[in-house]
Amino acid sequence: MTTLRMAAVAAPFGRDLEAGFALVAQLVDAARADGVRLLALPEAALGGYLANLDGDAEGPPALDADGPEIRRLSTLAGDMVVCAGFCEAAGDARYNSVVCVNGDGVLGRHRKVHQPLSEDASYAAGDRFAAFDTPVGRLGMMICYDKAFPESARALALDGAEIAVCVSAWPGSRTRPAADLADDRWTRRFDLFDRARALENQMVWLSANQSGTFGDLRFVASAKVVDPGGEVLATTGVAAGMAVAELDVREALATARRSMAHLRDRRPSAYLAPAP
Incomplete structure (x- = not known):
């Protein structure tokens, strides 16, 4: 039996890159001390997310996928596998991206495909979902x-992914906010998607999220590790923290x-869209 100790983080990250890297270093050190080999940090961990979902003219700093910030993240990761979100510069385009690294460099990268509300005013859209091999599995x-979107996780599962890492900056409801985030309908949706995607694809699921507030947004935290049966093995609840679980x-x-x-x-043949 070969077990993997893994963790998903709920933490606040803002525009200050140096402060962000200090927090990343703190989280990586704590995870390493606990024997964690795979660590998921939130969406926009490097440079923060958008200040609101109606269009953020300033936006986070755009970083080169092969630039010094990603190399710095790789150095911090060392013998661990670490996933973290950032704003990726690609010529004139900007992408909401997540990178997976260890001390050897970049292992994989994903550009966010689906864009809520006015996020497309700040980012271009990615166009694919692909699994990749790492020292801790595919x-x-x-x-x-x-x-x-069920197709997202299903595409990864069909590409052989054993573990899905979903990084988020998922806020509470803007139209009917609950005083207690634990009662917020967007928190329930966040948790429901995590469990459903793990269960329907029978895969391990790591869900990291921003916590605290940034601009107009109040994030639901709720980082968790979910097993292939849709059972939550560890969660931070609606507070900052690190959800840690060990699993073969x-x-x-x-x-x-x-x-x-x-x-x-x-039965793929039954899923074809009807002719117009």
Whole structure:
């Protein structure tokens, strides 16, 4: 039996890159001391998210995917595998991206495909979901609103992802906010998507999220680790923290898929859209 100790973080990250890196270093050190080998940090961990969802003229600092900030993240990761969100510069375009690194460099990268409200005023959209191999197993990544679309996680599962890492800056409801985030309907949606995507694809799910407030947004935190049966193994609740769990990933996947194997039992020919 080979177990993997993994963790998902809920923490506040803002525009100050140096402050952000100080927090990343603190979280990485704490995770390493606890034996964590895979760590998921939130969306926009490097440079912060948008100040609101109606269009942020300033936006976060745009970073080169091969630039010094990502190399710095890689150095901090060392022998761990670390996923973190950032604003990616690509010529004149900007992408809401997540990168997966260890001390050897970049292992994988994903550009957010699905864009809520006015996010497309600040970012271009990605166009694919792809899994990739890492020292801790085959991973797939997505960002926040991506998980509201079943096809996102299914594409990763069909590409062999054993673990999905979803990084978010998921806020509480703006129209009917609850005084207690634990009672907020957007918190319930966040948690529901995490459990459903893990269960329907019978995969391990790490969900990281921003916490606290930034601009007009109040984030729901709720970082968690979910097993292939949709059971929450660890969660921060609606507070900042680190959800840590240990699991034999291969054994957990084999057990979940032994009898009712959702990927095996698919009927793709029945899913074709009807002709117009």
